[in-house]
Amino acid sequence: MRPGQGRQPVERAMAFLYHEAMSRLLSYLGHLVEEHLPQLLLLLEDCLAIPSFSGQEAGVADLLLGFFRRHHLPAARTPRGSVVAVLAPPELSPGGLPATLPEGEARQRLDALLTAIRGRHLPLLAFNAHMDVVEPGEGTAWVYPPFAATVQNDRVYGRGTCDMKGALAAMAQALVLAHQAAVEHPLQRAVMACFVTEEEAGEGLAFKEILHDLQWRPDAVILGEPSEMQIARGQRGKLEFFLRAHGKRAHTSVPEVGENAAYKIARAILAVEALDRGEFRTVGPDPERILERSTLVATSFRTIPFTKSSVPDMAEAHVTVRLARGETLDSIKQKLFDRGGWPEVTIDPVVYRGKSYTGLPAEWPACHPAWEIPRHHPFFAFLRTAVRDALGREPSDRIWPFSTDGVYSAGQLGLPTLGIGPGQEAVAHLVDEFVEIGHLREALALYAYLPFAPAPDDHPRFEVRSPTAPDAR
Numbered sequence: 001m002r003p004g005q006g007r008q009p010v011e012r013a014m015a016f017l018y019h020e021a022m023s024r025l026l027s028y029l030g031h032l033v034e035e036h037l038p039q040l041l042l043l044l045e046d047c048l049a050i051p052s053f054s055g056q057e058a059g060v061a062d063l064l065l066g067f068f069r070r071h072h073l074p075a076a077r078t079p080r081g082s083v084v085a086v087l088a089p090p091e092l093s094p095g096g097l098p099a100t101l102p103e104g105e106a107r108q109r110l111d112a113l114l115t116a117i118r119g120r121h122l123p124l125l126a127f128n129a130h131m132d133v134v135e136p137g138e139g140t141a142w143v144y145p146p147f148a149a150t151v152q153n154d155r156v157y158g159r160g161t162c163d164m165k166g167a168l169a170a171m172a173q174a175l176v177l178a179h180q181a182a183v184e185h186p187l188q189r190a191v192m193a194c195f196v197t198e199e200e201a202g203e204g205l206a207f208k209e210i211l212h213d214l215q216w217r218p219d220a221v222i223l224g225e226p227s228e229m230q231i232a233r234g235q236r237g238k239l240e241f242f243l244r245a246h247g248k249r250a251h252t253s254v255p256e257v258g259e260n261a262a263y264k265i266a267r268a269i270l271a272v273e274a275l276d277r278g279e280f281r282t283v284g285p286d287p288e289r290i291l292e293r294s295t296l297v298a299t300s301f302r303t304i305p306f307t308k309s310s311v312p313d314m315a316e317a318h319v320t321v322r323l324a325r326g327e328t329l330d331s332i333k334q335k336l337f338d339r340g341g342w343p344e345v346t347i348d349p350v351v352y353r354g355k356s357y358t359g360l361p362a363e364w365p366a367c368h369p370a371w372e373i374p375r376h377h378p379f380f381a382f383l384r385t386a387v388r389d390a391l392g393r394e395p396s397d398r399i400w401p402f403s404t405d406g407v408y409s410a411g412q413l414g415l416p417t418l419g420i421g422p423g424q425e426a427v428a429h430l431v432d433e434f435v436e437i438g439h440l441r442e443a444l445a446l447y448a449y450l451p452f453a454p455a456p457d458d459h460p461r462f463e464v465r466s467p468t469a470p471d472a473r
């Protein structure tokens, strides 16, 4: 329908003013990005110097809390030890929280701030980055020291640069930048930046504490896992299980009186291989169809005890599955059983039983569904436009080959979730891991712009009314 003739000049004037305001904002942010980039690199350097393996993130968490305090941004530590910082309009959040505030009280203050943001009907966007890194492996294989920042060839080298302290530092610095810009430019949404623990050990575990246990529920989530600053709009699910077989011990000279558990495990492993091949035959290797195909890999197996002198009475194997869209532990079990000839072998999901650095235990089964945000989703349209505005280029999109905290926000809660982060996913977890400084600059520019970026008129919170969403809001 065409608007009335008389309104057209008014609409044109409005559009002109809007574009004027947008270009003023973008050029202002552009200046701030160059000013803040050296600070981002310093923060990254400080983070890299702390080896923060899963369950040992205290140093990075303390560093971030101190950083936000210095920049007058309210932040608090969760019971699991994650750090959450909030960017809100200046009138709601006049300063940071004092260093002397007990942790419980800091959390209450943050809770009250988030309630005030909801009271204003201001949309809330969450940033997600994990503080933990994987072990460097054979340290001598590194050309650059893993726990220091080495800048060379426009890259920063060190364990966690790509996965994902680069994104973490960019998100933290972007919050400071946006906090400064919010004095002159109105925020379109508040941001809750979540710097979580134990993602490498149990993806989703610490993010669940924030989104579910503390009930700090955003409208949408940006994951900063590496994507070469292109948009990641989903991933396959992840399932790990043990195959376990029991038999009867006997002397090797009379195997017929025993029952060999190794043979049972061997048959189960061959069934796993057959199912994996069957999935490949049905769907093929097309990356566009990656969410349609589960892959199954038997990674290791052993008899218990591991000895050469008897018919073994116990055996187990470990299997890692990447789940296709809609697949679950039960559906994979059924497919294995349906092939016929399944031996007397149980399938038990692996459970992460770690302890956070704050002393909280966890029991987190490694069984997570696939998730995907379609290209026609309003949140995807929002992020694509934001990349064009802030970075001046058209982003491509992909499905991540690895697992992220999106298994909880999107897979379990059904929250609009997308990834965009600095670094190449192929160098994550490797020796001489690095992140491009060009990616860090883009990440800083984009993350700082997102709180100001206009949302689609008809979807201010990127909501899609879908009766199938697990937790439609």
Ligand SMILES: [Zn+2]
Binding pocket: 130, 163, 164, 199, 225
């Ligand atoms: Zn990661």
